[in-house]
Amino acid sequence: MNATHRIDGREHRVLALRRGACQRLEIDGSPLEASLRWTGDHEGTLTVNGHEHPVAAAQDGPVLFVHLEGRTWRIETIQGFADRTEGGAADGGIRAPMPGVAVEIEVEVGDQVAANQRLALIESMKMQTEITAPVPGVVTAVRVAPGESFERGAVLIEVERSD
Amino acid sequence: MSAAPQPLFPKALVANRGEIARRVLRCLRSLGIPSAVVYHEADRHSPAVAEADEAVEISGASPTAAYLDIEQIVAACARLGVAAVHPGYGFLAENAAFARALADAGITFIGPSAEVMELMGDKIASRQFVAEHGFPVPPSVELAATDAGFGQAAADLGFPLVVKASAGGGGKGMNIVASADELDRALRVAASEAERYFGDGRIYVERYFTDIRHIEVQVLGDGERAVHLGERECSVQRRFQKVVEEAPSPAVDDAMRARLGAAAVGIASAAAYQGAGTVEFLHTPEGEFFFLEMNTRIQVEHPVTELVYGVDLVAEQVRIAAGRPLSLNQDALRPNGHAIECRLCAEDAAGGFLPETGRILHLREAKGEGVRVDSGLHPGQEITAAFDPLLAKVVAHGPTRQAAIDRALGALRSTVVLGVGTNAAYLAAILAHPAFARGATDTGFIGRHQAELLAAPPADALAKALAAAHLADRQTRLIDAAMPSLHAAMGSWTN
Amino acid sequence: MRRIATRISPSSASYRANRAHNLEVVGEFRARQRAARFDRPDRDRERLARQDKQMPRERLEQLLDPGTPFLEFSSLAANMAYDGGSPSASCITGIGVIGGREVVINCSDPSVKGGAWYPLTVKKIIRALDIAIENQLPVVHLCDSAGAFLPLQSDLFADKAMAGRIFRNQCLLSKLGCKQLALVFGHCTAGGAYIPTLSDYSVIVEGTGAVFLGGPPLVKAATGEEVTVDELGGARMHTSVSGTCDFYAANEAEAIAIGREVVMQWEQREKFPLQQEAPEEPWYDPEDLYGIVPDDVRKQFDMREVIARIVDGSRLAEYQPDYGDTLVCGFANLWGYKVGVLGNNGVLFNDSSLKAAHFMELCNQNRVPLVFFQNITGYMVGREYERRGITKDGAKMIMVQACSEVPKFTVMTNGSYGAGNYGMCGRAFDARLLFSWPHSRISVMGEEQAANTLVTIKVAQLKREGLEPDEAELQQIRADVLANYENTTSAYYATSELWDDGVLDPVDTRNALGIGIEAALNAPFGEPRYGVLRL
Numbered sequence A: 001m002n003a004t005h006r007i008d009g010r011e012h013r014v015l016a017l018r019r020g021a022c023q024r025l026e027i028d029g030s031p032l033e034a035s036l037r038w039t040g041d042h043e044g045t046l047t048v049n050g051h052e053h054p055v056a057a058a059q060d061g062p063v064l065f066v067h068l069e070g071r072t073w074r075i076e077t078i079q080g081f082a083d084r085t086e087g088g089a090a091d092g093g094i095r096a097p098m099p100g101v102a103v104e105i106e107v108e109v110g111d112q113v114a115a116n117q118r119l120a121l122i123e124s125m126k127m128q129t130e131i132t133a134p135v136p137g138v139v140t141a142v143r144v145a146p147g148e149s150f151e152r153g154a155v156l157i158e159v160e161r162s163d
Numbered sequence B: 001m002s003a004a005p006q007p008l009f010p011k012a013l014v015a016n017r018g019e020i021a022r023r024v025l026r027c028l029r030s031l032g033i034p035s036a037v038v039y040h041e042a043d044r045h046s047p048a049v050a051e052a053d054e055a056v057e058i059s060g061a062s063p064t065a066a067y068l069d070i071e072q073i074v075a076a077c078a079r080l081g082v083a084a085v086h087p088g089y090g091f092l093a094e095n096a097a098f099a100r101a102l103a104d105a106g107i108t109f110i111g112p113s114a115e116v117m118e119l120m121g122d123k124i125a126s127r128q129f130v131a132e133h134g135f136p137v138p139p140s141v142e143l144a145a146t147d148a149g150f151g152q153a154a155a156d157l158g159f160p161l162v163v164k165a166s167a168g169g170g171g172k173g174m175n176i177v178a179s180a181d182e183l184d185r186a187l188r189v190a191a192s193e194a195e196r197y198f199g200d201g202r203i204y205v206e207r208y209f210t211d212i213r214h215i216e217v218q219v220l221g222d223g224e225r226a227v228h229l230g231e232r233e234c235s236v237q238r239r240f241q242k243v244v245e246e247a248p249s250p251a252v253d254d255a256m257r258a259r260l261g262a263a264a265v266g267i268a269s270a271a272a273y274q275g276a277g278t279v280e281f282l283h284t285p286e287g288e289f290f291f292l293e294m295n296t297r298i299q300v301e302h303p304v305t306e307l308v309y310g311v312d313l314v315a316e317q318v319r320i321a322a323g324r325p326l327s328l329n330q331d332a333l334r335p336n337g338h339a340i341e342c343r344l345c346a347e348d349a350a351g352g353f354l355p356e357t358g359r360i361l362h363l364r365e366a367k368g369e370g371v372r373v374d375s376g377l378h379p380g381q382e383i384t385a386a387f388d389p390l391l392a393k394v395v396a397h398g399p400t401r402q403a404a405i406d407r408a409l410g411a412l413r414s415t416v417v418l419g420v421g422t423n424a425a426y427l428a429a430i431l432a433h434p435a436f437a438r439g440a441t442d443t444g445f446i447g448r449h450q451a452e453l454l455a456a457p458p459a460d461a462l463a464k465a466l467a468a469a470h471l472a473d474r475q476t477r478l479i480d481a482a483m484p485s486l487h488a489a490m491g492s493w494t495n
Numbered sequence C: 001m002r003r004i005a006t007r008i009s010p011s012s013a014s015y016r017a018n019r020a021h022n023l024e025v026v027g028e029f030r031a032r033q034r035a036a037r038f039d040r041p042d043r044d045r046e047r048l049a050r051q052d053k054q055m056p057r058e059r060l061e062q063l064l065d066p067g068t069p070f071l072e073f074s075s076l077a078a079n080m081a082y083d084g085g086s087p088s089a090s091c092i093t094g095i096g097v098i099g100g101r102e103v104v105i106n107c108s109d110p111s112v113k114g115g116a117w118y119p120l121t122v123k124k125i126i127r128a129l130d131i132a133i134e135n136q137l138p139v140v141h142l143c144d145s146a147g148a149f150l151p152l153q154s155d156l157f158a159d160k161a162m163a164g165r166i167f168r169n170q171c172l173l174s175k176l177g178c179k180q181l182a183l184v185f186g187h188c189t190a191g192g193a194y195i196p197t198l199s200d201y202s203v204i205v206e207g208t209g210a211v212f213l214g215g216p217p218l219v220k221a222a223t224g225e226e227v228t229v230d231e232l233g234g235a236r237m238h239t240s241v242s243g244t245c246d247f248y249a250a251n252e253a254e255a256i257a258i259g260r261e262v263v264m265q266w267e268q269r270e271k272f273p274l275q276q277e278a279p280e281e282p283w284y285d286p287e288d289l290y291g292i293v294p295d296d297v298r299k300q301f302d303m304r305e306v307i308a309r310i311v312d313g314s315r316l317a318e319y320q321p322d323y324g325d326t327l328v329c330g331f332a333n334l335w336g337y338k339v340g341v342l343g344n345n346g347v348l349f350n351d352s353s354l355k356a357a358h359f360m361e362l363c364n365q366n367r368v369p370l371v372f373f374q375n376i377t378g379y380m381v382g383r384e385y386e387r388r389g390i391t392k393d394g395a396k397m398i399m400v401q402a403c404s405e406v407p408k409f410t411v412m413t414n415g416s417y418g419a420g421n422y423g424m425c426g427r428a429f430d431a432r433l434l435f436s437w438p439h440s441r442i443s444v445m446g447e448e449q450a451a452n453t454l455v456t457i458k459v460a461q462l463k464r465e466g467l468e469p470d471e472a473e474l475q476q477i478r479a480d481v482l483a484n485y486e487n488t489t490s491a492y493y494a495t496s497e498l499w500d501d502g503v504l505d506p507v508d509t510r511n512a513l514g515i516g517i518e519a520a521l522n523a524p525f526g527e528p529r530y531g532v533l534r535l
Helices: B020-031 B047-051 B065-067 B070-080 B096-104 B112-120 B125-133 B152-155 B180-198 B254-270 B302-309 B313-321 B400-412 B425-431 B443-453 B458-474 B474-482 B486-489 C012-039 C041-051 C056-063 C119-135 C150-155 C166-178 C192-198 C215-224 C229-233 C236-243 C253-264 C286-292 C303-307 C350-366 C385-386 C390-403 C418-423 C448-462 C471-489 C489-496 C505-521
Strands: A003-007 A010-018 A025-026 A030-038 A043-048 A049-061 A063-068 A073-077 A091-096 A098-106 A117-123 A127-132 A135-141 A157-163 B012-016 B035-040 B054-060 B084-086 B161-169 B172-177 B203-207 B213-222 B224-238 B242-248 B276-281 B289-294 B336-346 B362-364 B371-375 B390-400 B414-417 C071-072 C091-098 C099-109 C137-143 C180-189 C201-203 C210-212 C246-251 C315-319 C327-335 C337-344 C369-374 C408-417 C433-436 C439-445
Touching: A003 B458, A010 B458, A010 B486, A025 B458, A030 B458, A043 B458, A049 B362, A049 B414, A049 B458, A063 B414, A063 B458, A073 B414, A073 B425, A073 B458, A117 A157, A135 C408, B012 B020, B020 B313, B020 B371, B020 B390, B035 B047, B035 B065, B035 B070, B054 B070, B070 B096, B084 B313, B096 B112, B112 B125, B112 B289, B125 B161, B125 B203, B125 C150, B152 B180, B152 B203, B172 B180, B180 B203, B213 B254, B213 B289, B213 C246, B224 B254, B224 B302, B224 B443, B224 B486, B224 C150, B224 C246, B224 C390, B242 B302, B242 B425, B254 B276, B276 B313, B302 B313, B302 B336, B302 B390, B302 C385, B336 B400, B336 B425, B336 C119, B371 B400, B371 C119, B390 B400, B390 C012, B400 B425, B425 B443, B458 B474, B474 C253, B486 C505, C012 C286, C056 C091, C056 C137, C056 C180, C056 C253, C056 C286, C071 C119, C071 C505, C091 C119, C091 C253, C091 C489, C091 C505, C099 C253, C119 C137, C119 C246, C119 C505, C137 C192, C166 C180, C166 C192, C180 C192, C180 C253, C192 C201, C192 C210, C201 C253, C210 C229, C229 C236, C236 C246, C246 C253, C286 C303, C286 C505, C303 C327, C303 C337, C303 C369, C315 C350, C327 C350, C327 C505, C337 C350, C337 C505, C350 C390, C369 C418, C385 C390, C408 C418, C408 C505, C433 C489, C433 C505, C439 C448, C439 C471, C439 C489, C448 C471, C471 C489
Parallel strands: B012 B035, B012 B084, B035 B054, C099 C137, C137 C180, C180 C201, C180 C210, C201 C246, C337 C369, C369 C408, C408 C433, C408 C439
Antiparallel strands: A003 A010, A003 A073, A010 A025, A025 A030, A030 A043, A043 A049, A049 A063, A063 A073, A091 A157, A098 A117, A117 A127, A135 A157, B161 B172, B161 B203, B213 B224, B213 B276, B224 B242, B242 B336, B276 B289, B336 B390, B362 B414, B371 B390, C071 C091, C091 C099, C315 C327, C327 C337
16 A cells, blocks of 8 residues: 655655665655654654754645645645545536635526536635536535635535436 | 823724734734734634633624624624724725724724725725826726727727726736727626626726836824835735735835835825825836825735834824824834745645645744744634635845845745645745846736746655655554564565 | 574585576576466456456555565465466465554455365465464455355365365454454355455445355345345445445445554554564575575585574574584574574484474473474484484474474475474474475475385386386386476475465575564463473
8 A cells, every 4th residue: 555645736656665763765766765753743853865854744634734844745645535524526516626705606406507607606816716507407406605615626516417 | 109001092902813913912912902802703713812802703694704794893892892993904994884883883993084095995086186186197097987988098098908996906806908809898897897896886997017016105194294114015916916025125215215205195194194004106117106006004014114114003003093193203214124024825826826725733933033923823723715815924024135035035944834735835936036136026027937936846855745744644653653663674575 | 692604605616506506496486476476367357357356466555554564375375286277276365564463364366267266275265364363363354256166166165174164263263352354345155255244344345345145146046036236245235234244335445445444443462572682684695595505405505504594693592502413403583583493404313303302492481483494304214213212202302392382483495304394393283384495395205215115116016917117117117206206295286285385485584484473473472381202
């Protein structure tokens, strides 16, 4: 179970070759030896090939945040399966392209909608984005109300296809 | 036995959240004024709530709606016996109706009068006001967009143009038009957006200057007299949003400072301005400047002025609101050194600057000589899209501009915010850019250098980070704690 | 404890000849092993891909902790049986690490006849579960098997050491508190259905995983009922209706992730506190083993040279170095752990037998595991030795060895003949792990003696029938006998029949033993106690 990680949309592979106090790793094909000594809950000293660096790290599920040499990294471990704790959306669920706030919801459950019809307006970063129907169909659920905020990937509206 | 000096107000409330709420509370404490703050449930655990003497929960359809709810906030003030309200920036800071509602309840609004706010809040009216008083405004068309001749008049200004909402400001409701065939559509969109956003469909069109500097002058006025505290340069912008600000501007010499200052003081004086305000100017490479707008509030970037002039602007606001005359003399206001502010935001610079959300898992704010961090963050805080993505302001002061840059870079690099993506590396890339070091910071800076600013980090840094992530991973630590040392040392061997 | 002084020279002609020979031997072993592990017909690979199934080794790679060893057992099991129709006996077993915990793996190989069980598959699975019982290790079963290979059902079903033993062992493990997890990737039919059902935890994969006593065709034949695989024993049904399985997984990757989570919840028991020092690599290069082991099984070599390439720092505290010198005994450390080593340096005499018996008693008293390096032609024969009671002394050695309570490990380094095999902890004496080097040979007596005996019998038989074989016929008889004998005395035959836990490249011996010793610490060492010694 070696890990594939994603940083800024790019995938990287970390192979553990040896564990223990000083681990031998192969990162994107290059070997290195590394160890991590914790000095606090989230702070410690990283030793890579004999050189020490102060490091801070914290984890949120599959995402690790690492602060190293003045830079913070968001490193996501890719799992080979869907995380079912998120309560996935039914097919036809329209997901938020970015976190934001719903400004207007223009449809109700039961509405017949055409493909590309505007369903809602969301705001993020002082910019408004239209949410449109990906397929023609019937609105089966509206999961967000005007003024409500949501995370990236949250299902906003569900449309069941009917051609 | 001498009586303790009376505070300026028996109690003051901060109608805001986040870093600015803390900033104002800190000032109230230093002035000996008992403090209160309103908060939405989402901010229940915020430092502002902990640091205020009293805190009142307010509610709303959304967290933002709560902070915009005049009726609820005024009622809370009345209930607490608050004598004055500081609105911070954003939310109700430039809302005349809020100022009036407070006045009706016998509460002082810490800021200029409702009339001045209305005047400056209406971009068309404020431009006319400024022009009438003899200060330069950019070439523009102010006809109603439905008027015949608007399009022609606009085209006559020459492209590119920028369409703005009269009720807009702060970069909101602006659309750039590059050529004539885009104009009609842009006007229609802008008007409908202005109507939807601000409830005021009036728009106007200005000549759009590319690669100019955005320079603003800090003023303080007590209604009788006004002074300026020099300029701030806020040219490093992305999509009209300020990213890095500094004082003084590398493009402004003493003579220019005197001219800009005189104009700003002139405008403030003409409006009999009371409190802190900011007059924004466009500054062309030819040394011309035009009035852009006046912000009748404390600005996000006020700390750079405070560090360079040694003045607590929020305390001055409070004093003026309490009816004290301005204590500062223009002649005594001299800039000292250089200050730079970086806006640390929850956004994914590499991913199209989309906002980032998450929970603050670990936090370590920068410290050090000349470093000031204004932050409202706390561990465990949920960063959502409900509010502005500004997390903290990392500010540094130094005897020279380069010293300030170096300290700001150091501060950015030692700022640890884990749990939500930030633009810290992007900010550091801006400060470390040679063009920034040269002071070549017009509004085209980011557009020109974006590729370099977003350059991927070096591979060895990436490998180290991945190694750290692997070793810090909960799974790795659990496995290693459980594993016999023999298996650990043998590694991935098989027979 | 002193470093063993080496007498070999890498530049010597014998070293170079041995090395060339042994590299060839090991090369052939690796080639056979690679074929057993990976050579599969395209149609089988395609069938698995169509079913969205991974190859069993891909499943294992995801299941085991990265950066940890996997000691595979008997990778060449069944290599000389069924015309090669059951590579690795159609399953993968071994000791691996999941969530830092040592586990025994029992993994079906659906790429060979749907994972059907041959008689040697059953033997290999039973052996893996025996290893789990002896060492009190948890077991993870990766189930994907079509069930018994029917043409050979009489060889795998009814006897004591046949399929029922698998389930008996599962029950015993559970009783011992050794956890079992079953990951159901494919069908578990009939008896196979009991593997997940007798496990303490089970995960079943949607679509491909199924557990039932009888599949749809059998149900149709028996009762006329028409039912789909999913209705009869699919993932949804078993996790929400019958409760036969615990966790539903949408695909193999999720099943493996759930399985890892399950294992990581298991308690970790206190291990036996065996004396340990910081591990140290051997001082001498283990690759020297290729130059030490002779190119002919009949050539003698000094077992100290072998021990020096396997133990920590090449150090050995030799016991009675000047007595019974055809057996080397001494204390050493292996991966830091204290062990008692016994290695043959010639035939066993009375003195070497007594030395062995006494040394093993010391190890039992000291609670130190025993490691046997076999290169033994047997106990010395002849009037003189019988008069001195060679079998009496041999019996003492066998008695103490058989009754030893400390874990034992055996390596067949060269020859293993006659009662020497027994005294030096052959298969019948419950070594926790027993490995063979690829060129080693094992039989009741040496090839020459055996061939001569067999030729004598054959000629006597022909003569009784009135035939008088000429010299050419005698040569032919002799060649036939030798060829057949050689075939069944080779390490490949031994490992095919599961007389060992696998053939090892000599340089892998140190790690294999290390994993074995570490595993053995999961079970308590018993108090020393022996039967009646004939004094």
